[in-house]
Amino acid sequence: MVQAKTWILTKPFEGFPQHSDFELKVEELPEPKDGEVLLEAVFISVDPYMRLISSFSVNKGDVMIGTQVSKVIKSNNPTFPVGTHVVASCGWRTHTVCDGTGLVPIMPDWPQDVSLSLALGAIGMPGLTALYGIEEVLGLQKGETLLVNAAAGAVGSVVGQIAKIKGCKVVGSAGSDAKVAFLKELGFDAAFNYKTVGSLEEALKKASPEGYDCYFDNVGGPFSTVALQQMKNFGRIAVCGSISVYNDTTPQTGPYPYLTMIFKQIKMEGFMETRWGHKDPESLKRLMGWLKEGKLQGREHITKGFENVPAAFLGMLKGENIGKAVVAV
Ligand SMILES: NC(=O)C1=CN([C@@H]2O[C@H](COP(=O)(O)OP(=O)(O)OC[C@H]3O[C@@H](n4cnc5c(N)ncnc54)[C@H](OP(=O)(O)O)[C@@H]3O)[C@@H](O)[C@H]2O)C=CC1
Ligand SMILES: CCCCC/C=C\CC(=O)/C=C/C=C/C=C/[C@@H](O)CCCC(=O)O
Numbered sequence: 001m002v003q004a005k006t007w008i009l010t011k012p013f014e015g016f017p018q019h020s021d022f023e024l025k026v027e028e029l030p031e032p033k034d035g036e037v038l039l040e041a042v043f044i045s046v047d048p049y050m051r052l053i054s055s056f057s058v059n060k061g062d063v064m065i066g067t068q069v070s071k072v073i074k075s076n077n078p079t080f081p082v083g084t085h086v087v088a089s090c091g092w093r094t095h096t097v098c099d100g101t102g103l104v105p106i107m108p109d110w111p112q113d114v115s116l117s118l119a120l121g122a123i124g125m126p127g128l129t130a131l132y133g134i135e136e137v138l139g140l141q142k143g144e145t146l147l148v149n150a151a152a153g154a155v156g157s158v159v160g161q162i163a164k165i166k167g168c169k170v171v172g173s174a175g176s177d178a179k180v181a182f183l184k185e186l187g188f189d190a191a192f193n194y195k196t197v198g199s200l201e202e203a204l205k206k207a208s209p210e211g212y213d214c215y216f217d218n219v220g221g222p223f224s225t226v227a228l229q230q231m232k233n234f235g236r237i238a239v240c241g242s243i244s245v246y247n248d249t250t251p252q253t254g255p256y257p258y259l260t261m262i263f264k265q266i267k268m269e270g271f272m273e274t275r276w277g278h279k280d281p282e283s284l285k286r287l288m289g290w291l292k293e294g295k296l297q298g299r300e301h302i303t304k305g306f307e308n309v310p311a312a313f314l315g316m317l318k319g320e321n322i323g324k325a326v327v328a329v
Contacts, residue, residue: 002029002038004095006063007309013055016247017317022064022310032097038074039088039096044327045120046313051246064092067125069116087119092309094329107284114291121324122158122298127287128280129240129273130158137238137271138214142167145208147227150218150243151191152179154324159216160188161296171207175319182322186297194223204230219244228257231266239270299323
C-alpha cells in the first residue's frame with residue numbers, strides 16, 4: 001500500500017492566493033489493477049494558469065491541478081513499463097494510480113545530461129507556447145523588432161531566445177535588476193526593469209525609437225495599453241497571457257485602444273498553445289536541437305520538497321522566479 005501526499009484546495013482563490021488556501025493531505029492508494037500504473041512525482045510544475053483555473057473549475061477539497069514529470073514505479077500496462085518517465089496532468093500529488101490515459105512519455109532520445117525538469121519548461125509546455133506564439137501567431141520575420149514582457153520567465157525567456165535565433169532585435173521587460181541582467185546574458189538587445197523605469201513609454205521609445213513590429217504579451221493590463229501605442233503600422237500582437245489581472249477581484253474595464261488599432265492597422269490574436277498539439281513532437285525536437293547547439297538556455301528556478309509546492313506557486317505569482325518555476329519532489 002502506498003501513501004500519496006496531496007495538496008488540496010481549502011477554498012477557491014479570491015484575490016492573491018494565500019498559503020491558507022492549501023492543505024496537505026495523505027491518501028492511501030490501491031494497488032494498480034490490470035492496465036494501470038503507479039506514478040511517483042519527480043518534478044512538479046507551478047504555472048500562472050493554475051491561478052485562473054482554480055478560481056472556477058476546482059472545488060474546495062479537490063487536489064490542486066497541475067502537471068508533473070513522474071516515474072512509473074509499478075506497472076500493469078505494457079505501454080508504460082517500470083522506469084518510464086512521463087508528463088502527467090495529475091495535480092499536486094506525490095503518487096498517482098491511473099490507467100495511462102493522457103500520459104505523455106518523455107520524448108525519445110532525451111539526453112542523459114539534460115534534466116527531465118525541462119520537460120515542464122523550455123522543452124515542454126512553456127517552450128511550445130513561445131514557439132507557437134512566434135511562428136504561428138506573429139509570423140516573426142528576420143530583421144523585425146519584438147517586444148516581450150515577463151521576459152525573464154518560463155515563456156518570455158524562450159520567446160526572446162527564439163527571436164534572436166531568427167535574427168530579430170529583441171526588447172524585454174522584467175520586474176527586477178537581476179532579471180534584466182539575465183536578459184542581457186541571453187543576448188536581448190535591450191532590457192529594462194518596468195518597476196523602476198519611471199515612464200514605461202519613454203523606456204519603450206528608448207529601447208526602440210522606431211517602434212515594434214511584434215509584441216508578445218504575457219502581462220496585459222496597463223503595460224499593454226502603453227505598449228500598443230508603440231507599435232509600428234501593421235504591427236502584430238500575440239496575446240499569450242494577462243498575468244497582471246489574474247488576481248483582480250473586479251472585472252477589467254477599458255481603456256479601449258481601437259482607434260490606434262485602426263489607424264496603425266494592428267493585428268491582435270489571443271492563443272492557447274494547445275491549438276497546435278499535433279505539432280508538439282516535431283516542435284519539442286526543434287527546441288531540444290537548439291538547446292543541444294547552445295542556442296537556447298533552459299534556466300530554472302527550482303524549489304526543493306513537496307511540502308514547498310504552494311510556496312513555489314505563490315513565489316512565482318510574486319515574480320520571485322528567474323526562468324521556469326519548478327519543484328523538485
Ligand atoms: N496562451 C498560452 O497557451 C499560455 C500562456 N501562458 C501565459 O504566459 C505568461 C507567462 O507564463 P510563465 O512564463 O509560465 O510564467 P513566468 O515564469 O513568467 O512567471 C510569472 C511572471 O509574471 C510576472 N508577473 C507577476 N505578476 C505580475 C504583474 N502584476 N504585472 C506584471 N508581471 C507580473 C513576474 O515576472 P516579473 O518579475 O517580470 O514581473 C513573474 O515572474 C502568463 O501570463 C501565462 O498565463 C503560459 C503558458 C501557456
Ligand atoms: C488550460 C489553461 C487555461 C487558462 C487560460 C489563461 C491564460 C493563458 C494561459 O496561461 C494558458 C496556459 C495553458 C496551459 C496548458 C496546459 C496544458 O498543457 C496542460 C494542462 C492540464 C493540467 O494542468 O491539468
